[in-house]
Amino acid sequence: xxxxxxxxxAKAAMTxxxxxxxxxxxxxxxxxxxxxGKGQGHTFVRNVAAFKQVKLNMTVIGHNTEPExxxxxxxxxxxAPIFAAPISNVKVNYGSLVDEETYLKGLVEGMHQSNLLxxxxxxxxxxxxxxxxxxLRTHPKHTVMTIKPWETHALTQRLSEVLNTNPLAVAMxxxxxxxxxxxxxxxxxxxxxxxxxxxxKTHLGSIPLILKGxxxxxxxxxxxxxxxxILIVSNHGGRVMxxxxxxxxxxxxxxxxxxxxxxxxxxxGVRSGSDVFKALAxxxxxxxxxxxYSHASLGSGAExxxxxxxxxxxxxxxxxxxxxxxxxxxxxxxxxxxxxxIK
Ligand SMILES: Cc1cc2nc3c(=O)[nH]c(=O)nc-3n(C[C@H](O)[C@H](O)[C@H](O)COP(=O)(O)O)c2cc1C
Numbered sequence: 001x002x003x004x005x006x007x008x009x010a011k012a013a014m015t016x017x018x019x020x021x022x023x024x025x026x027x028x029x030x031x032x033x034x035x036x037g038k039g040q041g042h043t044f045v046r047n048v049a050a051f052k053q054v055k056l057n058m059t060v061i062g063h064n065t066e067p068e069x070x071x072x073x074x075x076x077x078x079x080a081p082i083f084a085a086p087i088s089n090v091k092v093n094y095g096s097l098v099d100e101e102t103y104l105k106g107l108v109e110g111m112h113q114s115n116l117l118x119x120x121x122x123x124x125x126x127x128x129x130x131x132x133x134x135x136l137r138t139h140p141k142h143t144v145m146t147i148k149p150w151e152t153h154a155l156t157q158r159l160s161e162v163l164n165t166n167p168l169a170v171a172m173x174x175x176x177x178x179x180x181x182x183x184x185x186x187x188x189x190x191x192x193x194x195x196x197x198x199x200x201k202t203h204l205g206s207i208p209l210i211l212k213g214x215x216x217x218x219x220x221x222x223x224x225x226x227x228x229x230i231l232i233v234s235n236h237g238g239r240v241m242x243x244x245x246x247x248x249x250x251x252x253x254x255x256x257x258x259x260x261x262x263x264x265x266x267x268x269g270v271r272s273g274s275d276v277f278k279a280l281a282x283x284x285x286x287x288x289x290x291x292x293y294s295h296a297s298l299g300s301g302a303e304x305x306x307x308x309x310x311x312x313x314x315x316x317x318x319x320x321x322x323x324x325x326x327x328x329x330x331x332x333x334x335x336x337x338x339x340x341x342i343k
Contacts, residue, residue, distance in 0.1 A: 001300065001307045010299030015095030023271060023291050024048040025238060032239050033092045033181075035291060039242025043235055047269030050246035054278045054336050059324045067320035068327045069313055071286055073263075074168040074208065076141060079115040080313045081286030081328065082276055084293035084305070085237070085267050086146040086173070086212075088121030088128060098298050100128065104135040106297035110305020112139040119171060119288060122148045122158070124185035129158060136165050146171040146212060152196075154187030159203050169230070170204055175213025175240050197226035212267075213240075215250055217257040224261050231258065233266045237290050248279065255283030273315025280328060281336040 011019040017035040020027050025048060028034060029041030037044025071081035090096040090103045098106075104120065111118035120132035120143055136143045145162045149155065149172055162170055176182060177191040192200075201209050211223045212232035223231050233247045233254055247268035255264045266279045267288035279287045289312070296304035320326070323335045 001303060006296070006300060006304060006307055008299075009304065010295040013094075013097050013298040014295075015097065017094045017291075017295070019295060022048070023295075024269075033089070035094055037238030037242065038240060041238065042242055043244040043246075044238025044269075046244075046246040047235070047238055047248070048271065049269075050248040051269055051271070051275045051278060053338055053341070054248065054282070055339050056274065056277065056319060056323060057335055057337065058322050059335075060322065062324045063326070065326045067317045067325060069316055069320070071328065073286075076168075077115075078117060079309070080276075080316060081265075081280065081284075082270075082309065082312050082316070083117040083144075083286060083288050084111055084119060085234075085288035085290035086119040086121035086171070087290055087294040088123050088132070090294065090298060094294070094298060096298050101131050101134075102301070103294070103297050104131055105138075106301030107293065107305055108135045108139050108143055109302035110297060110309070112142040113302060113306050114309035115142070116309055117142055117144055117168075118293075119144045119146050121146055122173075124182065124187060129161075133161060133165065136162070136167065140165055141168060143167075144169050144171050144210065146173050146210075148172070148182070149174050149177040149189050149192045150187045151190045155200070156203065159200065163204070163207065167207060169208040169210055171210035171212050171232070172200065173212045173234075173236065175215075175234065175236050179240055194222050194226050197223070197228070201227035210265075214254065215245060215247065217253055220254045220257050220264075224258060228262055230263045230265060232288065233264060233284070234268055234288070237268055248282065251279065251282045251284060273312045273317070274319050276312060276316045277319040277323075277331060278336055280331040281333060283333075 025037050025044030028036030069080040071078045108118050182189040208229040210230040211228040214231045263285040265286045266284040270287045270289045296308040
């Protein structure tokens with residue numbers, strides 16, 4: 001596979017998403033449902049734009065060691081700290097010609113072959129949840145279910161079903177709790193209190209809890225108080241609130257407030273290995289990549305997903321080589337700097 005075929009296949013597989021040269025939220029402003037950001041789409045656009053405001057400090061005098069990108073977590077090693085974000089309902093959101101089951105199969109198989117993690121999404125329809133749980137069962141060591149913050153009964157029931165698969169971890173996109181479109185569905189979402197999140201953590205026992213949708217220091221501290229093991233700085237790819245901050249912009253203050261009491265990850269606007277490097281340098285331990293992985297699976301299945309994974313890892317290692325980083329722990333704050341746009 002090469003870039004031309006990869007892009008051609010992805011374009012041919014979707015009738016709504018235009019598969020723009022740069023997936024930056026401009027063309028699909030306001031398209032939710034759809035591939036875009038909510039409202040005028042400013043949050044999605046800002047997520048991508050923020051990465052352009054961080055530059056790399058090239059450092060080329062030193063050693064000539066081959067960089068190593070292994071991430072260690074959940075008692076395993078993964079090829080890199082680059083994972084696929086949960087994306088569901090591809091027919092509605094992308095006008096996909098590929099059905100949800102085939103899309104999930106390509107994603108999970110491709111991430112398994114890449115030795116990376118695929119996060120899987122949830123929806124009110126039990127059939128959609130069931131498809132994700134089935135995909136989870138095919139490769140339990142390379143998948144994480146992301147449950148929505150449903151009102152109590154459905155939440156307990158779905159958590160139990162996921163626990164039956166003996167999962168690596170369980171994630172919850174708490175930022176879906178305020179979504180108007182999911183407040184009159186059956187089941188419906190809810191904003192969860194610290195106590196409700198503590199109950200989720202208790203239900204999980206020793207299984208790590210990942211909370212996705214943290215954008216402020218105060219929520220980060222509440223998440224830690226509730227017992228979360230991993231916090232994902234994320235605004236759902238700009239799909240839950242317009243005019244919010246970019247996830248990259250708030251990353252450092254959240255990492256600093258969490259102060260090692262949990263891992264902080266990030267998603268939103270990660271499009272290249274260089275973006276992965278920037279997020280790691282600003283304190284994230286891993287990133288999720290959303291829209292690009294879904295394009296890869298819709299267009300070319302597992303092969304496309306593997307192609308994208310290898311591309312991102314190759315780009316990350318290129319930057320590591322050019323900044324004298326041998327392993328992930330060498331990717332530190334002084335390797336990057338925030339800049340003003342050049343007029
Ligand atoms: C079409 C679409 C569907 C999504 N569905 C879900 C979902 O079911 N659960 C979830 O936690 N996040 C969902 N997200 C958000 C992603 O997991 C992720 O946070 C976001 O896409 C990251 O931004 P990026 O696409 O710019 O990389 C969805 C995003 C898109 C574009």
